[in-house]
Amino acid sequence: MKIERIANTVSLKRSLETGTEEQRQQVLAIIDDVKRNGDQALKEYTKKFDGVSLQSLCVSEQEIEQAYTRVNEEMVEIIREAAENIRDYHERQKRESWMMMKEDGTILGQKVTPLDAVGLYVPGGTAAYPSSVLMNVIPAQVAGVKRIVIVSPPNKQGTLPAGVLVAANELGVKEIYKVGGAQAIAALAYGTETIQPVDKIFGPGNIYVALAKREVFGQVAIDMIAGPSEIVVLADETAKANEIAADLLSQAEHDERASSILVTPSMKLALEVASEVKKQLETLPRKEIAAASLENYGAIYVTDTLEEAVAAVNELAPEHLEIITKDPMSLIGQIRNAGAIFLGRFSSEPVGDYFAGTNHVLPTNGTARFSSGLSVDEFVKKSSIILYSEQALQENYTKIAALARLEGLEAHARAVEERFKK
Ligand SMILES: NC(=O)c1ccc[n+]([C@@H]2O[C@H](COP(=O)([O-])OP(=O)(O)OC[C@H]3O[C@@H](n4cnc5c(N)ncnc54)[C@H](O)[C@@H]3O)[C@@H](O)[C@H]2O)c1
Numbered sequence: 001m002k003i004e005r006i007a008n009t010v011s012l013k014r015s016l017e018t019g020t021e022e023q024r025q026q027v028l029a030i031i032d033d034v035k036r037n038g039d040q041a042l043k044e045y046t047k048k049f050d051g052v053s054l055q056s057l058c059v060s061e062q063e064i065e066q067a068y069t070r071v072n073e074e075m076v077e078i079i080r081e082a083a084e085n086i087r088d089y090h091e092r093q094k095r096e097s098w099m100m101m102k103e104d105g106t107i108l109g110q111k112v113t114p115l116d117a118v119g120l121y122v123p124g125g126t127a128a129y130p131s132s133v134l135m136n137v138i139p140a141q142v143a144g145v146k147r148i149v150i151v152s153p154p155n156k157q158g159t160l161p162a163g164v165l166v167a168a169n170e171l172g173v174k175e176i177y178k179v180g181g182a183q184a185i186a187a188l189a190y191g192t193e194t195i196q197p198v199d200k201i202f203g204p205g206n207i208y209v210a211l212a213k214r215e216v217f218g219q220v221a222i223d224m225i226a227g228p229s230e231i232v233v234l235a236d237e238t239a240k241a242n243e244i245a246a247d248l249l250s251q252a253e254h255d256e257r258a259s260s261i262l263v264t265p266s267m268k269l270a271l272e273v274a275s276e277v278k279k280q281l282e283t284l285p286r287k288e289i290a291a292a293s294l295e296n297y298g299a300i301y302v303t304d305t306l307e308e309a310v311a312a313v314n315e316l317a318p319e320h321l322e323i324i325t326k327d328p329m330s331l332i333g334q335i336r337n338a339g340a341i342f343l344g345r346f347s348s349e350p351v352g353d354y355f356a357g358t359n360h361v362l363p364t365n366g367t368a369r370f371s372s373g374l375s376v377d378e379f380v381k382k383s384s385i386i387l388y389s390e391q392a393l394q395e396n397y398t399k400i401a402a403l404a405r406l407e408g409l410e411a412h413a414r415a416v417e418e419r420f421k422k
């Protein structure tokens with residue numbers, strides 16, 4: 001990894017894939033086809049892109065049973081325990097409806113209502129993560145969403161990865177469809193004979209999925225458009241180089257476009273981490289991906305002071321931040337931009353990816369400056385409640401009418417005056 005001396009200003013080299021005009025046109029054509037031809041279009045695209053002809057798009061009971069034969073009981077227990085931790089954490093995010101009454105009889109409040117139906121896209125290939133099923137489905141369930149649908153492209157055997165099916169089944173998700181890409185997003189947005197439309201679509205995917213989500217936005221809501229994984233480790237001379245190297249590699253193995261960065265005031269640590277990364281990389285099964293990621297988007301930044309290192313972290317605004325210093329807790333107050341903050345050497349990033357209970361869907365591409373990770377909030381909507389008493393309107397209608405006339409909206413003014421016409 002390259003070692004660079006920096007002051008406190010630095011910007012993370014990030015990979016932003018926006019797609020070509022040709023890809024956008026292709027996605028538009030797919031969406032239009034699904035709108036017109038429903039299931040038939042879904043099956044044709046599945047044959048074309050995933051290389052498999054399906055009789056039915058639905059995952060059957062039999063496929064779920066088959067999946068359990070491929071995931072051992074111990075693994076199922078671990079999935080259950082992770083799910084429990086995630087549910088426990090997200091239960092605390094739940095918002096209640098509230099109302100307040102004023103002395104004049106006015107009642108104001110906020111009604112929290114779960115979305116009726118949400119769709120989760122689970123990417124195909126090696127990026128099909130059972131943990132992402134837990135991270136998206138559990139907050140939806142905690143919010144009270146009744147209908148949760150999963151879509152994912154089938155493999156050559158015409159089914160979905162066993163881990164994904166087991167995770168979904170453990171959570172009680174019954175509606176799972178074998179369809180991926182832009183066609184799956186179109187089906188979730190507009191509906192087909194088999195797939196009823198949803199209100200909001202969640203989950204990452206390749207460029208076709210991302211472009212389709214942008215296109216259907218408005219018809220349905222969408223979550224964030226997630227970029228490649230990122231980790232920044234903020235460490236001082238007390239940290240262990242082998243542990244930091246392992247954590248940097250944990251995110252680098254996700255994607256050639258992932259970004260792993262160490263920021264430290266210690267040149268000694270920087271040199272040790274660089275050599276550890278090289279050593280550990282050699283034995284990683286996904287070493288080509290991790291090496292490309294480190295080559296293009298990895299870095300070790302050395303600052304003069306810890307304060308400068310903290311300022312650099314805030315500039316980087318990473319998805320994941322690990323603080324491995326003498327007193328990590330004392331630095332929390334100074335961290336302004338980070339999707340998740342992992343404190344101390346035993347809070348290695350994969351703890352959050354899988355098990356602690358926090359959500360692993362987090363803001364990337366510097367969006368931690370203004371946004372947060374996935375939470376129960378994304379699965380509810382909030383309606384304002386207004387009950388004005390006669391006394392309250394009597395006392396205030398002339399002010400309301402005045403504000404309306406300031407905006408040139410005479411009918412607004414007359415609406416409130418109408419109640420008090422002599
Ligand atoms: N940010 C995260 O948390 C996160 C997590 C997991 C995966 N991912 C991302 O998900 C993506 C997974 O990609 P994937 O491709 O393996 O799976 P995918 O499920 O996203 O896409 C597969 C589908 O893409 C469509 N497709 C493929 N080639 C096409 C073409 N030429 N024209 C139109 N459609 C086409 C097909 O319909 C296919 O079913 C990766 O980019 C990965 O980085 C991100």
Ligand SMILES: N[C@H](CO)Cc1c[nH]c[nH+]1
Nearest residue numbers: 129131132229230353360
């Ligand atoms: N680190 C990823 C998000 O950046 C999430 C993940 C899933 N599985 C393993 N990791």
Ligand SMILES: [Zn+2]
Nearest residue numbers: 229250251353
């Ligand atoms: Zn990860």
